Amino acid sequence: MHLTIVHDGGSFPIEVDESMELGNLHALLELECEIPVARQVLLLNGRRLGGANESLSALGLKSNDALYIHDLQRHQPQSQPPAGATDPQLEAHRRQVLGNPQLMQQLAQTHPEIAEAARSNPQEFGRLVAQLRGQQQESARQQQMEMERLNADPYNVEAQQRIEEMIRQENIMRNMELALEHNPESFASVSMLYIDVVVNNTPIQAMVDSGAQATVMSLSCAERCGIMRLVDSRFAGEARGVGRAKILGRVHNAQMKLGDQILMCSFTVMEGAHINLLFGLDMLKRHQMCIDLKQNALVIGDKCIEFLPEHLIPRSEMDALVAADPPAGAQAPVAAPPAADAVQQQLPRQRATYAENVIEAVMALGVDREQAIHYLDAAGGNPDVAAGMLFS
Incomplete structure (x- = not known):
């Protein structure tokens, strides 16, 4: 017989035999609810159950019934300490x-x-x-x-x-x-994964996101790195999602330094992106990188690039990349989850x-x-x- 026991602390299911005597059920509930038998009151559909030697079936209990247990002492007033004294x-x-x-x-x-x-x-x-x-x-x-x-x-x-x-x-x-x-x-809240990289002798804090299809760089970052002259505008388009952002084109080949390693990477340059550089799945797969959370590092071959500690993560960046709809031949960046700070700023307004x-x-x-x-x-x-x- 399956019963649901409801008490002040919540509810829980138990399995009992219909031939069990009520007294034995009281003893079982003393172990489960930590309420002594003498203080227990059991109610079924508002009716108090009595008769310690009666079986559960004889008392009218059926499988899937809800049985309520009251603690008599809970409703008794407790003695208060004298005035001015501290409990x-x-x-x-x-x-x-x-x-x-x-x-x-x-x-x-x-x-x-x-x-x-x-x-x-x-x-x-x-x-x-x-x-x-x-x-x-x-x-x-x-x-x-x-x-x-x-x-x-x-x-x-x-x-x-x-x-x-x-x-x-x-x-x-x-x-x-x-x-x-x-x-x-x-x-x-969980911090995103950032690493220090250098693009065209310009240091950047890049977010590593295996959920992003493409590696994306903001317009301001591309200008700071001096690689706008390499942008192929044939791969221009528009990113559409919650909002819209213009994709200016693609840099097919640029040097990126991670630790002491030099890698050749490609970037999709987006106007209005609020993150400097999002290191996506395309470059992770191309260079066979591994996100090792046990070591808290990005592993490239036998080299480990440690992720930045939380206090060094750029809080000014809000991840606002959305799925793009570029022309044929271009890869679409997949949206990154919004930064925790941005979410916390938006939620209170939804009261x-x-x-x-x-x-x-x-x-x-x-x-x-x-x-x-x-x-x-x-x-x-x-x-x-x-x-x-x-x-x-």
């Missing part, structure tokens, strides 16, 4: 926050009042943290009540679809929580167009709608980053 756990938490500069920076963006209280007012910090936890618990309680209301009518197709969507979102959030815990680097399911995904973490939008604004519209801020 030792909260004080330890406050010191932990103060000792983590990255966490303090995120907190200052999402909850500036909590960050300020952490620095100067321990009592206010405790009050604000308790208020935030209360809001999260209330949001979880409202979600659970909605689940119970929807499950009260098992023959309502729309209600069952909504339950399925809520369970799916809970599973997604649980999966994201695991990612935040075990693979937090996946939520960080009014956040998809409802994106907002609901952040709200499912225990915040109200306004706070969810606030987190999305701080995260540049990225719900994964917003969740990372909330869980930090």
Whole structure:
């Protein structure tokens, strides 16, 4: 028998035998949910299950039913410390926050009042943290009540679809929580790969992109390198995509120095490109280069050209190359992904167009709608980053 167990922390599936006694199910859930048997209340379609020696089938449970588990202690008021005293756990938490500069920076963006209280007012910090936890618990309680209301009518197709969507979102959030815990680097922005090259005695920082079909140079870079006299205008055209850019032509053969090696390369010269030089797949294949991420280098034969560290990457360049439609015989440059800085500048302006399911995904973490939008604004519209801020 397949059951879905729903509790304050989310939901999870279990497989049990229909002849299992309810008391044994209570014991199993104690291990899964860490709620002692004495504090467990199990609900099926709003009806409390009782009779520790009764089998699950005798109690009316069927495969694919959703079973709700309540913790009696969660609804009991907890004793408060005397006025003016500081909760030792909260004080330890406050010191932990103060000792983590990255966490303090995120907190200052999402909850500036909590960050300020952490620095100067321990009592206010405790009050604000308790208020935030209360809001999260209330949001979880409202979600659970909605689940119970929807499950009260098992023959309502729309209600069952909504339950399925809520369970799916809970599973997604649980999966994201695991990612935040075990693979937090996946939520960080990834820098593009740049190397130092020299073209016609002119040093350039070139972006290496195996997803670009052709090697592309901007007009300003070609002029700086003094190779405009070599541009073959028969290969002129127009790049079309999100916008348009003029392709001026092609340099068929020019020297490029990488480290201590001299290579002969060809370039497509584009007007309006916001990147100096994009080293594409055509030259990577022609010179049998290998992008070695373990060594963090571009390997040419037995030589390694190290990629530039993040702080040396030219931030002023925004990758705006788009697919071109050149005349016969010309190769079309494939669009490179937009730079992270450009994306972060564009996303905050899309606040009014956040998809409802994106907002609901952040709200499912225990915040109200306004706070969810606030987190999305701080995260540049990225719900994964917003969740990372909330869980930090």
